Amino acid sequence: MNDDTLLLRQVNPSWVQQGRVTSQAFRPTPKDQHKLSVYDGDLISAENSWLHYTTRLQLASVGALAVTVMECKQQELSAVPDPEPFPEHAVIDFTGLGTSQVENKSKKLKAAAEVRGWKYQATAGEWR
C-alpha cells in the first residue's frame, strides 16, 4: 500500500439518489468503531471487490468508489491494511474525531471520490 493506492469503498443502494452518493458512504457507522472498511486496490480490482462484497459477504452495493491513501493523509486520516476479515481488507481510521470533524473529512473524501468517478458500477439489475 502506498500513497497512490486506491481504497475501494462499496456503496449501499439507499445511499445513491439520481446518481449522487451521500457523504455518509465515507463515514464510519457506530458498528464500525470509527474505522471505515475499504478494499486495498493494490490487491483486488474494483469489480472483484464488488463481487466479493455482494457474493461472498452477501452485502448490498451498487458499485465501488475510491479515494487514495494520499487523499486520506491530506485529511489527517491514516489508512492501513487490516487483513483479518479477508486479505484485501483495509481501514481508514477516524478514531478520536468529533462529529464536525468527521463531517468535514467524510465530505472531502466523498468529493475526491466523486471527481474520480465510479471505479466499478453495477447495472441496475445486478444490484445486490
Place this chain on the structure above:
Amino acid sequence: MADGTPKSASGTDGVEAASGGAGSKAFLKPRLTGARFEGHAIPLEFLKDLAVLEEMVIEVAKWRFLKANLERKRSPRGFTDGVELKLTGVEEGSAIPVISLVMASATLFPPENQAYFEEARESIVAAIGAAEQNGAIANHLPETALGYFDRMGRGLRDGEAIEFTTPTQKTPVKLTRESRRRLVLASSQVELTEEQTIRGIIPAADQEAWSFHIQLVDGRKIPAPMREPHLQTIKDAFVGYNEGLRVQLQGVVKLNRGGKLQSIESVEHVSILDPMDVAARLDELRILKDGWLDGAGVAPSSTGVDWLTAAFREHYPEDLPPPFLYPTVDGGVRAEWSIGPNELSVEISLSQRVGEWHALQLDTGADEARSLNLARAADWKWVVDQVRSLAGGNG
C-alpha cells in the same frame, strides 16, 4: 314514545322556513380547523364533504322517527318533502360555515316533525363524539347511516378537523381523518374511500378501456380509471416508465378495512413529478426494512416520514434546489445539497424532530455546524435562508 313526539324536541330550533327565514337560527355551525381553512375561507373542493350532510340528516331523521314510532313501517308521506340544508353564511374564525335547515313551507311542515331533524343532528354529532373517544358509535347511529361518513369529511387532511357543537353538545366533537375512519369502519361497508395523493410509475394503460395502472414504490400495481384531461400526461408517464418517470395522482381511493389501498375510484389530477421530488423520494425510504445497511440500519418510521414530507411541503420553497435525501443508520433522514463548492447537510431525527446542520466550503475548508429544532418554523426558515443565500432563487 307512543305518541311519536320526540322527547328532545325543542320546537323549531335551527329550522328555517324558505318562505320566511329572516331571523332564523343556524342548524349546524361546524368549525373547520387546519391550514386550508385559515383566513375565513373554505376551499370549493371541500364543499362536497359537507354536502352529504343533507342526505345524512334526512335519513337519520327518518330513522329517529321510526325508532320513536315502532308501529310504523315507514316515515309519513311528505316527511322529508322540501327539506334542504343550505349554506347560509361563513363566519369568521378558522372558517365556520353556517348551515340552516330550510323547509319548503313552514305551514305545511308539522313542527313535531322538525324536531326529528334536530334529533338527527344530535345523533350524528354524538356518533362523531363517540368515534373521537373510541366509544360505542353504534349507540348513536345505525350501521347504514354510518356509511355516509364514507363521503363526509373524505377530503380531510392530517391536522384538519371539522368541529361540531349542538344545543346539547356544548363541547366540540371533532371529525378528523382518524375519527372518520372509525365511523366508516363501524358501518357495514366493506371498503372505505379517502381522498389521497399517491405517487408512482405507470406500467400499463388501456386507451380502449380508459384505464391504467399506477405502480407504487412497493411494487403493487393499482388500477385506476382514465379521463380525457389526463390522457396525455398518462401517455407521457407510460413512455417514461423505463426511466422511472413518476407521476403524482390526486383522487379518491378505495381502502380495505385494514386501510390498505385497493383501487382508485376517481382521479382529479395527474402530474409528472420532478425526478428530485421530495415526497416521492421519501416514499422510497418508507419501504426500507430494519437491517437495510448491511444488517444494521433502522428503517425510518412511517409517521416520521409523514411528518418530514409535510414539513418540507410547508417550509421548503419550490424555487430552491431540492435536497438529496438519504436514510441514516439510526432511522433518520439526511438532506444534502451540493451548491458550487458548498456541501450542506442536515441530519434529521424523525422521532425528536431535530436536525444537525453542517456546511462545508470545499475550497476554503470553512465550516459551520448548528443544532436545529425542526418542530419550529423559524429553524426551517433558517435552513431555507442558508440554501437561498448560496443558490439564489426568488425572494
